[in-house]
Amino acid sequence: MTSYNFSAGPGVLPSSVIQQIRKDLEQEENSHYSILEISHRSAKFEQIIAHAEKRLRELMAIPADYAVLFIQGGGSLQFEMLPLNLANQKKKIAVLDSGNFANKAAKAAEAVGKSVEIVGSSKADKYRFLPELPGDFQAEQYDYLHITTNNTIEGSTYHQDNLPQTTGHLVADMSSNILAEPYDVTKFSAIFAGAQKNLGPAGVTVAIIKKDWLAEQKITGVGPMMRYQSYIDKDSMYNTPPVFSIYALSLVLDWVSDQGGVAQMYQNNQKKAEKLYQYLDESDFYQVPVQGADRSLTNVVFTTGDADLDRKISQQADQEGIHNLAGHRSVGGFRASLYNAQPMAAVDTLIAFLERAKQEN
Structure with missing residues (x-):
């Protein structure tokens, strides 16, 4: 009997990727180590992580003025890391509350000391539709506007053609629909996505950050592990990265490319x-x-x-x-x-x- 996995995450992986992983678990043919054993300082892994970044940039047309980072902690860590790094001028964030994860992001930003304003919400209607920006929304009052492009639990999506229009910085949680449909990266100042829904197994999160926006920030009271610049400076290897998860993500990116x-x-x-x-x-x-x-x-x-x-x-x-x-x-x-x-x-x-x-x- 053929079986199918409809899980929201960890999500289904391409069968060819699983076959390659199975092979490399035994012994990678050039290094003679299992992929689970290779050092993050090895030439092999340096090739893997560089290739993953290159392939993701190609697939999403990510410009050179955006950093592409591989970070641990899942999307939930990004709910805190984003405001700590990028809400330091007005210390105020606007959120479109379109579902559970947007709501969690708002609460996390408040927990790290930022002011959060829910500028639109469909919570009272059980998130059956996407909230829109009010006509009098004033972007200049906020450091950024946070959205969740795809609401995994509630089944709704801000597609490219119905994104909220703001003159300020737009930040997106794309955890469950990254690479599933096209988005113009230049419309966003930051994007993040946990891998375990559409990129690979759990353990790594992709963060795409506009570098000049980050450079404008005056960050205080934030340790190096929670600073994007630490990961930029060390090519995502400020500490030991999730080697296996990045390797598997790289295979999935190749598969997406091969499929068209x-x-x-x-x-x-x-x-x-x-x-x-x-x-x-x-x-x-x-x-x-x-x-x-x-x-x-x-x-x-x-x-x-x-x-x-x-x-x-x-x-x-x-x-x-x-x-x-x-x-x-x-x-x-x-x-x-x-x-x-x-x-x-x-x-x-x-x-x-x-x-x-x-x-x-």
Whole structure:
């Protein structure tokens, strides 16, 4: 029985990447070490991390005036690191509260002593739509505006064509849809993404920072581990980096490139999402809370409207090789994560299963 993983994270990896990892776990053919054993000071790893940066710059068209950094701590550490490094003039941050992770980012910034203003929120409506900037938003009052491009739990996305328009600095958490669809990096002053959803296994986070903005900052009371400049100065190796995670990320980036880059990923993801949304929309059994252009391509959230039935169907799915279909514990229902490596066959299998579940229930 073929099985499919619909987990929101750690997400599905390309099978060819897993095969290469399996091979390198035994003994890398040139160094004669397992990839788990190589030193971060070795020439081999220097090649790996340099290649990962080069490939990411190519895939996202990242200009030279942006630093590309590989940092530990996940997206959650970035919720604190960003304001400590980049909110030092007005010490005030604007947040569009579009879901759980945007809300967590706001609370983390407050915890490190910054003033946070929620300038738009859909929390009262259970995050069923994306909040917009108010017409009288004054960017000059804030160090930056923080958004989450893709809301993994709630199933909504600020796509490139519906990004909030601000004359100030825009910062984006792209953890769950980086490389899944095209974004113009120059529209942002900082981007970060935990690897474990669409870039590779957990353990490394990508941070893309506009260098001249960072240079303007007067940072005090922040230790070297929490300063972006420490990682810039040491080529992401201020301390021992997550060697294996960066190696695996490099393989995934090569795979994306070989498949045709972000443009091809976007085309594939549109087709997968459109097929699943079309089935759900035509059904009188399942409902999708997010509508229209706000819908995510990478995390499709839906429900029967009956929490007990949702749980029953999720358990049945797992028994049939359709794994991790249950929605986040905070919202329930179902969540099908259609990351870059998820094949169309997984969507077809899921739709067939959902139709059977509908008929049976």
